[in-house]
Amino acid sequence: MPDREKLQQQADIVREQLENHPExxxxxxxxxxxxxxxxxxxxxxxxxxxxxxxADDVNRAVEGFELDHPGIAGTLRNIVLTLGNIGI
Structure with a gap:
């Protein structure tokens, strides 16, 4: 899967996780x-x-979600890795 498609898929996953965490x-x-x-x-x-x-903004978001919402933090980490793979 091309990196851009992977990034969009990861963004969609974060949105889905937001829906699943109304708290x-x-x-x-x-x-x-x-x-x-x-x-x-x-x-x-x-x-x-x-x-x-x-990438810096996403890294800061990872820090904010690591403890309370590790699933969201994990998806955000994947975004950072993919951004690095495409040189951003």
């Missing part, structure tokens, strides 16, 4: 939704115009 605090939910939206905008861009900061 998430509103601020965490909103931050993650904003991150995924930003991430999807980056997916539409050509690799040369993508910013490496998106």
């Amino acid at each position: 998430l605090p509103a601020e965490k939910r909103q931050a993650l939704e904003e991150l995924i939206a930003k991430f999807e905008v980056q997916l539409e861009m050509e690799p040369a115009t993508q910013t490496p900061s998106i």
Whole structure:
């Protein structure tokens, strides 16, 4: 599977996980939704115009979800790995 398709699939998984965790605090939910939206905008861009900061943003999100929601953190880690594989 091409990396871009894999990234979109992972973003969809994060959205699904959000639906399955209604107990998430509103601020965490909103931050993650904003991150995924930003991430999807980056997916539409050509690799040369993508910013490496998106990987930093996803890494920060991993830290915020590691303890309470390891499934979401794991999916976010997969996104970071895939971003690294395509040079972002």
